[in-house]
Amino acid sequence: MRLITYQSEIGPRVAGLRDGSWIDLNANDPSLPTDLRALLTLGSDYLNRAKEVIATGKPIEDPNPPRLAPVLSPEKIVCVGLNYADHARESGAQPPPVPVIFSKFPTAVIGPDQPILVPPVSQEVDFEAELVLVVGRRGRNITQDDALGFVAGYTCGNDVSARDWQLRKPGGQWLLGKTFDTFAPTGPEFVTADELPDPNRLRICSRLNGEVMQDSSTAQFIFSVQYLVSYISQVCTLNPGDLIFTGTPPGVGFSRQPPVFLKPGDVIEVEVEGIGVLRNPVAS
Numbered sequence: 001m002r003l004i005t006y007q008s009e010i011g012p013r014v015a016g017l018r019d020g021s022w023i024d025l026n027a028n029d030p031s032l033p034t035d036l037r038a039l040l041t042l043g044s045d046y047l048n049r050a051k052e053v054i055a056t057g058k059p060i061e062d063p064n065p066p067r068l069a070p071v072l073s074p075e076k077i078v079c080v081g082l083n084y085a086d087h088a089r090e091s092g093a094q095p096p097p098v099p100v101i102f103s104k105f106p107t108a109v110i111g112p113d114q115p116i117l118v119p120p121v122s123q124e125v126d127f128e129a130e131l132v133l134v135v136g137r138r139g140r141n142i143t144q145d146d147a148l149g150f151v152a153g154y155t156c157g158n159d160v161s162a163r164d165w166q167l168r169k170p171g172g173q174w175l176l177g178k179t180f181d182t183f184a185p186t187g188p189e190f191v192t193a194d195e196l197p198d199p200n201r202l203r204i205c206s207r208l209n210g211e212v213m214q215d216s217s218t219a220q221f222i223f224s225v226q227y228l229v230s231y232i233s234q235v236c237t238l239n240p241g242d243l244i245f246t247g248t249p250p251g252v253g254f255s256r257q258p259p260v261f262l263k264p265g266d267v268i269e270v271e272v273e274g275i276g277v278l279r280n281p282v283a284s
Contacts, residue, residue: 001051001192005036005072005111006065012072014039015065016054017189022065025050028057036190037071037241040136040152047152047192069111070155070190071134076242077104077184078232079159081174083247084220090255099223099231102174104159104245108184115283117182118264122162125262125282128248129206129214129270131199132157132186133225135242140233147229150238153192154199156270156278157245158185158206160262163254185270185280186243196274199225203273204249209266216249 002017008024013034015022025032025039032050033039039046081100082088088095110116118125136152159178166177196202200221206214223231228244253260262268266282 001047001054001195003036003050003070003190003192004065004188005068005070007068008065012068015060016050018054018059021059021063023054023057024060025053025057027060028053035072037073040134040240067112067188069109069186071186071241071243072109073106074109074241074243075106075239076236077106077108077245078242079103079178079245080223080228080247083222084216084249085222086216086220086250087248087252088222090250090252095222099228101232102178104179104184107181108179110182110185110280112185112187112278113280114185115182115281116158116160116185116262116268117180118262118282118284119162119180122164122180123261124163124254124259126161126163126253127206127208127213127262127268128159128161128252129204129272130157130159130245130248131202131204131218131272133199133229133244133246134190135238135244136193136240138237138239140237142230142233142238144226144230147226148193150229151193151199151225152240153190154196154272154275155186155190156188156272156275157243158268158270158278158280159245159248160185163261185278187278188276191275205271206251207269207271208260213253213260214249214251218246220249221247
C-alpha cells in the first residue's frame, strides 16, 4: 500500500494509490482519519480497512495533488549518524561500535517540493540521503527478531545539516546543526512494509541539480534496521508515527574537495528504491 498526505481545499488529507489514481481515505470512509499518524495509531484493523477503501473508493479529481510530508507531526524524530562504513571513513571517523544517535525537532519537517531554507547564520548547509522508518506500533525493549513487526513502512528523507553548527560550535552541536526549520524533508510517499520486505538491501542516491552525489545501498549499513529499532527502544518507547532516519551513504557535501554546500536556487533529490524521489528546492 502506498499512501500520501496531500493538501486539499479543506486541509491535509491521506490518500492511497490505485492504478495511478489517489483515493482519499476519509472521503470514502469517514471512520478513517485524515492524518497518517492517527491511522497508524488505530492499528492493523484500520489499515486493512484503508486497503479496502483504496481498492473500491472513488478517486480524487486531481491526479497529482500537492503533497505534504507523509507524517506531519511525528512525536519523535530519531536519527542515526555514521551508519555506512564508507561514510564514516570519508568523515574521518572509525565505524562506531554502537549506533550514534541524535534527534531533530518536529518543526524541521517539510514535504516534497517545499523549500529547504538556508539560515542566515550558517554557510555550510549539507544534504544527506536517507531511508526513513515509520514506526507502526508502540514498543519498548523490542528484540531484533521482532523489530520489523514494529515498522509500519518507509519513506525517503534528507538529513539536512548545518555543518558549521554541528561540527565547530563549542562542544559539537549535533542537535542544533541538524534541526533548523525545514531540515527534515520526507516523502514523497509512505510505502507499507509488506512492499519492501528487505529494507537492508535498497539502492539509495542523491542528486544535486541533476548531478549524482551519493549512490549506494542500504546493504552497506553498519547497523541493520532491526538492530536500530531494538537499540533505540532500549532507551525510549517508540510510538506510531515516530520517524527513524537510518544514516547516509558517502558523497555528502562537506567531505568533497572542494566542499559542496546547498545554496538558494539549488534542487536536491533523494531517491530510495521502491519508494520514489523526494525533491526539494533550496531558498534563502
